[in-house]
Amino acid sequence: MSAPARRAALVYAGPALGGLALLPLLDFRANRIVGGDGVMAWAATGGSAYATALLAALALGTILSGSQVLRLALALAALALLGWMAGQGAEALMAETSEFARVSLGGGFWIAAAFLALAAADAAARIGLRAMVRIALLAGPVAALALALQTGFFDDLSILREYDANRDVFDAALAGHLRLVLGALVPALLIGLPLGWLCFACPRARAVILPVLNILQTTPSIAMFGLLMVPLGALARSYPGLRDWGVGGIGAAPAIVALALYALLPIAANTYAGLSGVPAAMREAGRGMGLSPARLLAQVELPLALPVILTGIRITVVQTIGLAAVAALIGGGGFGTLVFRGMGQAAMDLVLLGTLPIVALAIAASLAFDAMIEATARGEAA
């Protein structure tokens, strides 16, 4: 293994082990609200000295291993072991106490999990896997996690207790979040793509459109919600019929409008950049052979611009998934509901229950787009 790769491995494995050494693997609390006692990874109850030693060995292996494939395998094995330790530890702790007690994941767990995941991702990137293979590779750990959740292995962890207690809220939040993202994305695409084309076809329009979208992009999201409340509220008052469609000063409608406005710039700007990146010779040749402007756009310009346009949509989707959390502030629903409710109740596990699915959605969307971008860029580089 090359020296930079080894240094990178050190950067991941070091903090992972350091986190576990200094911070607790689990937090044990007598009930949901009181402060907790940290349980270190090697503790007699809830921890395991053998498992900790094995985990350390696996993490050190990622530094010493000569091949990236082995590094990837070691990092994934360490992640699995970490998950097992958390589930097992929670069960052991809960076996001795009342049902009001809570066991949540501690700082050591999160740091170790994050850095081991980074180590795995780094190794996968250095192998140079195509996006489709990366997706297939990710399916393994995801399936393992799903299986563990299904069989109730993690049921003693407080985050799943929270899930159990808030199942309806969680499902509504998931549906609400997806509605926000798709609701913003569809109009943003319908408006942003033609705007991008207009920027390309007409420089005078570009001089207006791009600066306006830039201003929209830099408006803070809370301010944007506030700005939209007034006109949308007025609209709903003047035409009460619109309320049946969810239009109003608060709720999902202003959130979706705001998210769509934020989505416009990356879509329009990348559409413009992609179209202007098509070499002039190709346009000239196409027109010279008798392709009409519409055919030239559909058969030559758009396909050649597609990787850049998809990159813009990818940015938009990931951005919207994250930003949609804020919509809960104005009653827009989504995972933000869980986050803000958790903050209000000082229940960190509820916050996590809202945050983790957002991260998972963003990663999934980003991987899917990577695969699409790779597929559309074929031929040119061949």
Added chain:
Amino acid sequence: MKGAMIRVEALTRRFGDAVAVDAIGFEVARGEVLALVGTSGCGKSTTLRMINRLIEPDKGRVEIAGRDAREMAPDALRRGIGYVIQGVGLFPHWTVARNISTVPRLLGWDRSRIAARVDELLELFGFDPAEAGPKYPAALSGGQQQRIGVARAMAAEPEILLMDEPFGALDPVTRARLQDEFTAIRRRSGLTAIIVTHDMDEAFRLADRIAVMDAGRILQIDTPERLLRGPREGFVRQFVGLDDRALRILSLHRVRELARPAPDAPAPAQWVAPDDTLREAASRLIWEGGEALAVVEADRVTGEIRAEDIWRVGTRGAA
């Protein structure tokens, strides 16, 4: 000229205040190749692009095979005229075969006819259809891409080819090979062509007639030999280059034109072929220091060519 394939009359185009093309007129006969030469910005490309209406003229008219180009829909007009540009402009997301089939597809040819035509063209330009057809343009060399560009322009069997610096971006060896290849193909297919170039040598190699342009006007339009023997004063004289005009005239003639009979014999060490140019024969004579060279075909002497005959061709006043 009756039955001109392309006829241009008083064609004018302004860009802002600048006159790019100033009331020019010329005709190209069926099967003839005309070269438009001049420095950058002389209006030669603009003239070419007005013929297939990529640029609309301000004044004047273009006739294609006797029909006014304005009466035809621009896209339909362009589908009937092959167009080759310097950057080649092959579509990188399409295979070579798909690129060549662009215009036939637009014209709605059926699949089998398109496939047959693509294979025929690939063979004509020295490719193996099964091997080259499925490749993407990025996998080809510059010379190969330029060949495919010409093949694509010829795909729908147009009678006219417009070429803008078609071989400009190639190295000299590849360029010369493609020029010879193109000359052979256009002779066989009877194509009418207009070639825009700033390279006088390319014009001499490819064209039957040459139009020298400057500042939007045609200063002189003539056969290569007449242009060399009688260039107008000023720009034409300067652009054509008179230092080596005798040698250039020799390069326009072939050995077979001057070959005298000679007794049959095996080929000697030094000889020329009937299709070599007089320039090549002259060079060999100077190098060898002789008075005559054997003309050899298929390893047998079929005639001889004499230095005095060659010199006479390159002399002022000869024709």
